[in-house]
Amino acid sequence: xxxxxxVFAENKPGRIEKIAxxxxxAHINIxxxxxxxxxxxxxxxxxxxxxxxxxxxxxxxxxxVYLQEVIAVVLEDTPGSLHRVAKVLAENGINVEDAYGxxxxxxxxxILVIQVEHEPQxxxxxxxxxxxxxxxxxxxRL
Amino acid sequence: xxxxxxxxxxxxxELYALQTARLQKTIQNAMRTPFYRxxxxxxxxxxxxxxxxxxxxxVPFTTKEDLRQGFPFDFLAVPLEEVVxxxxxxxxxxxPTVIYxxxxxxxRWTNQVARCLYMVGVRKHDVFQNMMSYGLFTGGxxxxxxxxxxxxxxxxxxxxxxxxxxxxxxxxxxxxxxxIPSYALLLSTIIRGEGLDPRKDFNLRIILxxxxxxxxxxxxxxxDIYGAKAYNSYGLSEMNGPGGAFECLYQNGMHIWEDYYxxxxxxxxxxxxxxxxxxxxLVLTTIFRDATPILRYRTRDVTALIEEPCPCGRTHRKITxxxxxxxxxxxxxxxxxxxxQVEKVLMGIPEVGSNYRIILERKDYEDTMRVEVEIxxxxxxxxxxxLERLRERIEAELKAEILVTPEVVLVEPGSxxxxxxxxxxxxxxxxx
Ligand SMILES: [Zn+2]
Numbered sequence: 001x002x003x004x005x006x007v008f009a010e011n012k013p014g015r016i017e018k019i020a021x022x023x024x025x026a027h028i029n030i031x032x033x034x035x036x037x038x039x040x041x042x043x044x045x046x047x048x049x050x051x052x053x054x055x056x057x058x059x060x061x062x063x064x065v066y067l068q069e070v071i072a073v074v075l076e077d078t079p080g081s082l083h084r085v086a087k088v089l090a091e092n093g094i095n096v097e098d099a100y101g102x103x104x105x106x107x108x109x110x111i112l113v114i115q116v117e118h119e120p121q122x123x124x125x126x127x128x129x130x131x132x133x134x135x136x137x138x139x140x141r142l
Numbered sequence: 143x144x145x146x147x148x149x150x151x152x153x154x155x156e157l158y159a160l161q162t163a164r165l166q167k168t169i170q171n172a173m174r175t176p177f178y179r180x181x182x183x184x185x186x187x188x189x190x191x192x193x194x195x196x197x198x199x200x201v202p203f204t205t206k207e208d209l210r211q212g213f214p215f216d217f218l219a220v221p222l223e224e225v226v227x228x229x230x231x232x233x234x235x236x237x238p239t240v241i242y243x244x245x246x247x248x249x250r251w252t253n254q255v256a257r258c259l260y261m262v263g264v265r266k267h268d269v270f271q272n273m274m275s276y277g278l279f280t281g282g283x284x285x286x287x288x289x290x291x292x293x294x295x296x297x298x299x300x301x302x303x304x305x306x307x308x309x310x311x312x313x314x315x316x317x318x319x320x321x322i323p324s325y326a327l328l329l330s331t332i333i334r335g336e337g338l339d340p341r342k343d344f345n346l347r348i349i350l351x352x353x354x355x356x357x358x359x360x361x362x363x364x365x366d367i368y369g370a371k372a373y374n375s376y377g378l379s380e381m382n383g384p385g386g387a388f389e390c391l392y393q394n395g396m397h398i399w400e401d402y403y404x405x406x407x408x409x410x411x412x413x414x415x416x417x418x419x420x421x422x423x424l425v426l427t428t429i430f431r432d433a434t435p436i437l438r439y440r441t442r443d444v445t446a447l448i449e450e451p452c453p454c455g456r457t458h459r460k461i462t463x464x465x466x467x468x469x470x471x472x473x474x475x476x477x478x479x480x481x482x483q484v485e486k487v488l489m490g491i492p493e494v495g496s497n498y499r500i501i502l503e504r505k506d507y508e509d510t511m512r513v514e515v516e517i518x519x520x521x522x523x524x525x526x527x528x529l530e531r532l533r534e535r536i537e538a539e540l541k542a543e544i545l546v547t548p549e550v551v552l553v554e555p556g557s558x559x560x561x562x563x564x565x566x567x568x569x570x571x572x573x574x
Contacts, residue, residue, distance in 0.1 A: 064518075
């Protein structure tokens, strides 16, 4: 099981810079970041090497922050691999609430981060179908 | 339970007789001031004509502007050597207004405040941390002397300097504080930021809220944060200051001391008396003050009289919490809105933090109203849709209250400017 850190942020210049600076000062590495926004505000989702520590330093700065369980699936960095994951999840009736990916080594491996409603169920379905899931420690070692 | 049982529970007829006697004395006294001598002559009023509270209707209203123009001595009714103190309202926008007090005036005012404090349970054994500004402003000194008269240990810490406030709260285990409501909310976030719990690490039992109108929702929230009872108070320097009206233990309206004032509620547009129970502008006449008598003073504060007897046994009537000021009301798309209405809605929503502001702008000949609302970090679960639903809910609840839909923007906690004094909530940038 992996964790991501979600931060509430207003849509205005300097918000990402602030979050990145707080994390950099705490020597936390960002593996991936995504931003979704609506009327004047948004949620920044960050995958880091030390999620618990990131959560604490952001909270100390008074930011609304939440530590959330997500599934990090290892994919081959080749065409069609995303489709295989999506197909397995769809066939098992698992609804993906949010997803984003990043490449670890060009042409070799990518990580897909997914957020689903029933985490344990999704996890066992994916493992049964031969996918490798990463824990916080494994993400740390990336 | 009463500081002065005979006066506080005086039958209404006797209270009326007392008011009549004191009014007659006040009118005689007012005739010693240049302002009222002029006013009575101009309007051909004979002082003997004004005998009962009903007769006051023949006297024109006195406004803040009159007080300003009467600077410095037009309202002074005693020789200056009899005056022992003056208080003055901030003169940031021109001439200040000044209220003078004789030694006896101060003694009566102190008694008035002691009466209020005793009513909500402040006793000799209490430690009273007075977090209002001392000096020309009446909030600090006024409450200070009342608390001392009861015999409470009174800490004249004054306003601001949040770290020191917290240090005193912690080390002297203050049981009573006197504080501006918006500052009470701000203070709590700083207390928590220092790793302290306002319910567990302090010994507060009574919170006196003053100097700023606030909603019932704000009061409940403050009580919840500090784990203490919070009481609303009302006062203005022209009418002495704190102690003018105060809630009793029933927390349902503020008793206004009718042995000190004659109370009227008028429609701010027509200046005619409002029917009983209907909100309007509070108009007060001092009847127990020598140095600066003021007749029919337009307070600009909007409230309503509660005529029903109070279960506490006091016969002095109550006013509802101040619903706004006739001069802080703003008009948006033709609708009259008091900032208090917005506050009431926001403070009733648990996900909303303690700070907010209202911004009015005009873009392309169209007015916009934006309400910026801080969210509480503990209600954030990383979910954008939930936030959007919260935003929509705030918009809908505001619309139900003020009848127009403002644009609601959620902002990060601590991102809106804070003030240690009265909070400015409305920023009107509309230019005609
Ligand atoms: Zn009462």
